[in-house]
Amino acid sequence: MHYPDSFSQITQVMKSSLIRELVASTKNIPDLISFAGGFPSPATFPVQQLAELFNEVVKNEGSDVLQYGASEGDILLKEQLMKWEAYELKPEEMVITVGATNAIYYYARCLINPGDVILCEAPSFLGTLVTFDALEADCQSIPMDDEGIIMDALDLKVKTLRQQKKNIKFLYIIPDFHNPAGISYSLNRRKEIIRFCIDNSIPILEDNPYSRLRFYGEPLPTFYRVARTDFAPTNIVTEIVSFSKILGPGLRIAYAKGDKELIEKMVSWQQKVTITPDCVAERVVARFLEKGLMDAHLKNICEYYRPYLQKMLDELEKHMPSSVHWTKPEGGIFLWLTLPEHINADELFIEASQHKVSFIPGSKFYPEGQEKFNTLRLNFTYSTFEQIEKGVRSLAELLNAKLK
Numbered sequence: 001m002h003y004p005d006s007f008s009q010i011t012q013v014m015k016s017s018l019i020r021e022l023v024a025s026t027k028n029i030p031d032l033i034s035f036a037g038g039f040p041s042p043a044t045f046p047v048q049q050l051a052e053l054f055n056e057v058v059k060n061e062g063s064d065v066l067q068y069g070a071s072e073g074d075i076l077l078k079e080q081l082m083k084w085e086a087y088e089l090k091p092e093e094m095v096i097t098v099g100a101t102n103a104i105y106y107y108a109r110c111l112i113n114p115g116d117v118i119l120c121e122a123p124s125f126l127g128t129l130v131t132f133d134a135l136e137a138d139c140q141s142i143p144m145d146d147e148g149i150i151m152d153a154l155d156l157k158v159k160t161l162r163q164q165k166k167n168i169k170f171l172y173i174i175p176d177f178h179n180p181a182g183i184s185y186s187l188n189r190r191k192e193i194i195r196f197c198i199d200n201s202i203p204i205l206e207d208n209p210y211s212r213l214r215f216y217g218e219p220l221p222t223f224y225r226v227a228r229t230d231f232a233p234t235n236i237v238t239e240i241v242s243f244s245k246i247l248g249p250g251l252r253i254a255y256a257k258g259d260k261e262l263i264e265k266m267v268s269w270q271q272k273v274t275i276t277p278d279c280v281a282e283r284v285v286a287r288f289l290e291k292g293l294m295d296a297h298l299k300n301i302c303e304y305y306r307p308y309l310q311k312m313l314d315e316l317e318k319h320m321p322s323s324v325h326w327t328k329p330e331g332g333i334f335l336w337l338t339l340p341e342h343i344n345a346d347e348l349f350i351e352a353s354q355h356k357v358s359f360i361p362g363s364k365f366y367p368e369g370q371e372k373f374n375t376l377r378l379n380f381t382y383s384t385f386e387q388i389e390k391g392v393r394s395l396a397e398l399l400n401a402k403l404k
Ligand SMILES: Cc1ncc(COP(=O)(O)O)c(C=O)c1O
Pocket: 038, 098, 099, 100, 101, 102, 125, 127, 174, 179, 207, 209, 242, 243, 244, 249, 253, 254
């Protein structure tokens, strides 16, 4: 049997994540300094607390949590999440999922028919773009400035697509410490986008893994919260929150909040795809929240990461040519560099690997045919201070040589 001949049409053309391939291509380079991955630092995982909770939960609640659980998620976790969110939320407006990845898949599965248009940011998170692509959506990207998607560009895109009789299904956004762009939406832009989407009947999918990783400045309300407070009653926003960058991606716990009828259908997909998230992990996260451990833990993570962000910003300032620009985020795990137009970061990636430093070329974060080649993403949470110093210097030397 030669299985590839039997693959469904969509499986035959389905793309894998180019980022994984890029990261794998540099895996065997000795002493490589990698700013490429999107990994949180293992030093931020609350190992001891989780070890104790796993032990306690299995010992004391094993007969419950080792059984098949509810497809909509553990009610005890939902109760804790409702308290944590600090606004009125009903259990049926929420589904707990196996990471944000599954929540995004279920949302997209509920809404996308082949050929539907999904509006996304330029750049956007590749992991999600490939999911939309696998569902045969037509991803159309909209440029951003440092406050988020540009309103005129959004307006023009929607008008043009509607003139072409395209079916726009939803807008996909990452509100804070954007992956990969490093920006956060201003409050004003959040409001403008919600107003626009309500007026144009375009649902918003808010993918929010990073907003609690804020090292400086004041937190901003999420799109979900702004919609509920300033635009009530509206069900236009569905927000997905992941614990991957807070407690550890291996736990695979996230949740989606949104319209009751939509959540019900997402649960129905979860029933078919995974039955239930990991019940032990769900209960452990519930107990972690119940014991009030989250606030102190988040404070620790932010204190841990802050100097790494600062180090990378300082080194960029010290060494980069003046024609290179970068975002200055107040949190998250990424920075985004914009190089002069004629520098191609795909080519720079190969040269940089030879100089033992790695990043992700920006072109990988756009839908096919809509790429920009003079940008790149740097992660600052997985390297040591020395590596940041050395890696940024090497990168700057390469760019300085090119720009002479
Ligand atoms: C914007 C964004 N969405 C979703 C994910 C995936 O999150 P999860 O581990 O919860 O599936 C990531 C992970 O890096 C991300 O950056």
